[in-house]
Amino acid sequence: MLKLGIIGTHWITDQFIDATVKNGHWQLTSVYSRNLQRARDYGEPKHATEFFDDLDNFFNDGSFDVVYIASPNVLHYQQVRLAIENDKHVIIEKPAFTNPDEFSQIEALLQAHPTVRLIEAARHVHTPLFAAVKDQLNEMNTVQGATFTFMKYSSRYDQVLAGETPNVFSPEFAGGALQDLGVYPIYAAAALFGEPDTVVYFPTMIDTGADGKGGAVLKYPDFEVTLNFGKIANSHMPSEIYGLKDTLVMDNIADMTEATYFDENQKAHKLDAVVPDNSMSPEVDEFTKVLEQPNDLNNLKSYETWFKLSRLVNSLTYSLRESAGIKFPNEQ
Ligand SMILES: NC(=O)c1ccc[n+]([C@@H]2O[C@H](COP(=O)([O-])OP(=O)(O)OC[C@H]3O[C@@H](n4cnc5c(N)ncnc54)[C@H](OP(=O)(O)O)[C@@H]3O)[C@@H](O)[C@H]2O)c1
Structure with missing residues (x-):
């Protein structure tokens, strides 16, 4: 135990x-x-x-x-x-x-x-459906970019509108849309496409001094990935990966319950994977193996992959923040 x-x-x-x-x-x-x-x-x-x-x-x-x-x-x-x-x-x-x-x-x-x-x-990059998306992406002959969206109105924005500063919208607490919901599409892009050449973020700033929502572009050598995320509006847009005539569509990049591959004839193929009741179960199941048997070679490999991905996401998130000139008081 x-x-x-x-x-x-x-x-x-x-x-x-x-x-x-x-x-x-x-x-x-x-x-x-x-x-x-x-x-x-x-x-x-x-x-x-x-x-x-x-x-x-x-x-x-x-x-x-x-x-x-x-x-x-x-x-x-x-x-x-x-x-x-x-x-x-x-x-x-x-x-x-x-x-x-x-x-x-x-x-x-x-x-x-x-x-x-x-x-x-x-949690979202450890789900069986995310793994199925990754497998499908590997089968696509051409990749010409992606658009990932994750935007949900936060009930805590009501507090901001009432003149308060909850932690998640506070620069003092390293809050803001990029640090919070933005991390999900960044993680997905880094896990699926690796490290981009350049990144840029265009935020919508709110009264607390944090970014409430925004759009980011990750530029890869042959394509770009557009990220759309925020906490002060609701989006119902799915996320997509573009092939040539084929497209991979995910209902939600952070809380995926359905992913569909539209082949070059636009025929839909639903990806087959279990969607757990608790979206943290897949990560907990994977972490358990690694923590119970840390020196097992496969577990060590998983751990190193996660760690590298985490480092990349940290660096990308910071570069995006820098590109928008967003600073946190504890860093000054
Ligand atoms: N993976 C996901 O799906 C997911 C979802 C939501 C949040 N998160 C992440 O989880 C973390 C916590 O988010 P949250 O929204 O739960 O944050 P939060 O409500 O602001 O704070 C979480 C906990 O930290 C303590 N805390 C609150 N304010 C504090 C303060 N000023 N100083 C010291 N401790 C304080 C409180 O525990 P006590 O009062 O008991 O000390 C509170 O239960 C964040 O990093 C967030 O990104 C992840």
Whole structure:
């Protein structure tokens, strides 16, 4: 059994824990919250036994093997650092870190703690349907680009309109559309097409000083990938990969439930893959294997692939942010 500690007591942590319960190889032992009573109220119904409101004590005294961190983005770096220093495996919510400098410092720390695994929770690139899309893409003779869209109105934008600054729209917390929903299409593009030559982001800025939505272009040697993402409007557009006469259409790049290949005669072929009830189950199932048997050669290969992808996404996200002149106060 993998013993689990958690940071973050919001709905995404519920969903992650549910995926670990469904997986069956996990036991939630330890909960950190800024408020001890909240840690108890959150963890006791889920059978956790250790509760902390001090981060150092959580990492020093907690009996867990793996920590799942779902805190505001700006806190990820320090919390991951502490975890690695205490030889805990880490599953960090996206975006793992806010700039390449943080990423390389963590990479150096990992070299000093070679048994520790650090995995970014990019749930959508671990699903069977995403794997089926990748296989179909490999079968396409010509690729002439793609358009990926992920835009959902956030209920927290109501707070912005009421004059507040929730974390996810706060530059102080490394929030904004690019850092939040933008990471999903960036991840998909990096996983499917690799590293582009150049990138540019055109954001729509909102009153908090964060980007609320925007469009980005990733320029590859032979084609371009257009990304359309945001948190202040709703889009019902699917995502597409363009062949010559053929096209691959996905209903949603981040929450894919259906993908269809239209062949050169425009005949539709629905890709066949299981869509789980809990969209975090596929990643949890894959992470479990790697964390249970980290030295197995296949697991090591998976881990290295995920880590490289995570580094690339970190660098692309930062370059996109730089291209739009968006700075975070903690970096100045
Ligand atoms: N994979 C996905 O589908 C998905 C979905 C949503 C979010 N996420 C990611 O998960 C992370 C958390 O997102 P979220 O929307 O849940 O964030 P959030 O609600 O702002 O905060 C998450 C948790 O962090 C703690 N927290 C909140 N404000 C804090 C502050 N000012 N200082 C210290 N701790 C604070 C709270 O726990 P306590 O009050 O118990 O301390 C809270 O439960 C982000 O990185 C986000 O990108 C991923």
